[in-house]
Amino acid sequence: MLARQNRFHGPQGLKRLYKRSNIVRGSLFSVRIVRGVDSGGFHAAVVVSKKVSKSAVVRNRIRRRVYEAISAQDLTRLAGYDVMITVFQDSVTILAFGDLKNEIARQLHVAHKQAKSQN
DSSP states (O other): OOOGGGBOOSSHHHHHHHHHOEEEEOSSEEEEEEEOSOSSSOEEEEEEOTTTOSOHHHHHHHHHHHHHHHHTSOGGGGTTEEEEEEEOOGGGGTSOHHHHHHHHHHHHHHHHHHHHHHO
16 A cells, blocks of 8 residues: 555645646556655555446455555656546456556656656
């Protein structure tokens, strides 16, 4: 699980992400990234709507799997950035964890390159 200090607290950070972020869309989820206010660390959020699954158990399982896949990444390159992953498909629950990690790594890499080139 991602450390508490690296997760968002309150709606203000997410509002900033929705307004100013770069978006990389994939078939299962999208990644939003923006330069954070805190230059030392990073913040991450995972959003899974009720359109993905009506069951809170399934949504929470998806959220936990994605958080675990994020924490398995090289997080030093994300220092100073805020990241939000929005899940579109419930097939993330049955996707092999290695495939999920690779897809998140690929989309984070592309999003990070876009965010760096914008600044």
